[in-house]
Amino acid sequence: MEFVTLNTGIQLPIIGSGTNTFGKVDRAYMGEINGDTTELQDAIALGYRHFDTAIAYRNEAVVGQAIKESGIDRSAFFITSKIPGTKEYTQDTEAVKKGVHASLKALDTTYIDLYLIHHPWEDLEEIVAVWRVLEDYVDQGILKAIGVSNFEETELRYLLDHARIKPAVNQIESHPGKWNDEIITYSLENEVIPEAWGPLTKVSEEAQAVLTEIGNAYGKTWAQVILRYQIERGVIVIPKSHNKERQALNLALFDFSLTAQEKATIQAL
Template identity: 85%
Template sequence: MEFVTLNTGIQLPIIGSGTNTFGKVDRAYMGAINGDTTELQEAIALGYRHFDTAIAYRNEAVVGQAIKESGLERSEFFITSKLPGTKEYTADKAAVQKGVEASLQALDTTYIDLYLVHHPWENLEEIVSVWQVLEEYVEQGVLKAIGVSNFEEKELSYLLEHSRIKPAVNQVESHPGKWNDAIIAYSLDNGVIPEAWGPLTRVSQEAQAALTEIGTHYDKTWAQIILRYQIERGVIVIPKSHNKKRQALNLELFDFSLTDSEKATIQAL
């Protein structure tokens, strides 16, 4: 595994696992929580240590339970969760504290490695007020790093200007057809590590064919080519799979490098 050093000095595995359909009936995002940790346990056995969840996913407790069941020390894992950008969690200091404390309880942990504001909203001053509460948790050691998700340059620049603790991560949608190059470049330029959610989604057949052709040079799948492209440009990836074989393949990215020409082809997809 390779690691990215955040602006807080802590290290984050550059490959993690999304979890938004884990522990749910029919593996559906809106499915009822069934508490099944099988796929999480398979991922842990394969070497995954970075897991991404959120209050909105309703399955923080499933992730926490899988970590307990693994028998490994909590310090072996890097857990990300997220505070919804809704009034229930942002209205005032007590609302933010309610969210953080609920995440800690659900995950059954005394600290969270990375905590994100799940999405922005119109009132930038309110975002800063929420951020200030999260900063207090960082100073207490409860949140090891804080960041944002789905922030565009307008929101991120305002927060950078008005924060004491700079966002460590900006998690954004990024995949072929929507690489989101502009906000990724802006984040990197400002010391905020970009992280791609949904990196293997919405890949057209045409894109798959081009990626598969590149993959033949390295005996890699089209999905592995996408993930390698992202990490080579400094983007953390959190692919999600319920299939143990694909989970394993998503980790096998460190035995090859893409050429400049191949990266140009991928960027143009």
């Protein structure tokens, strides 16, 4: 595994696992929580230590349970969760605190490695007010790092201008056809590490064909080529799979490198 060093000095694995359909009936995002930790246990056995969840996913407790069941010390894991950008969690200091403590309880942990504002909203001053509460939890050591998700340049710039603690991560949608290059570049320029959610989604057949041809030279799949492209440009990836074999493939990215021409071809998809 390779690691990215956040602006806090903390290191996190550059590959993690998304979890938004884990522990749910029919593996559906809105499915009822069934507490099944099978996919998480498979991922842990393969070597995954970075897991991404959120209050909105309703399955923080499933992630926490899987970590307990693994028998591996909590300190070996990097857990990301997120507080929703909705009034229930943002309207005042107590609402923010309620969210943080709900996450801690569900995950059954005394600290969270990275805590994100899940998405922005129009009131930028209120975003800063929420951020200041999260900063207090960093001061207490309860949140080791804080960041944002789905922030565009306007929102991220405003937060950077008003924050005492700089966001460590900006988790954004990034995949072929929607690389989101501008916000990735802006984030990197400001020492905010970009993280791609849904990195293997919405890939057209045409794009798959191009990526497969590139991958054939290395004995890699089109999906591995996408993930390698992202990590080579400094983007954390959190692919998600319920299949153990594909989980393993998503980790097998460190035995090849893309040429400049290949990266240019991928960037143009």
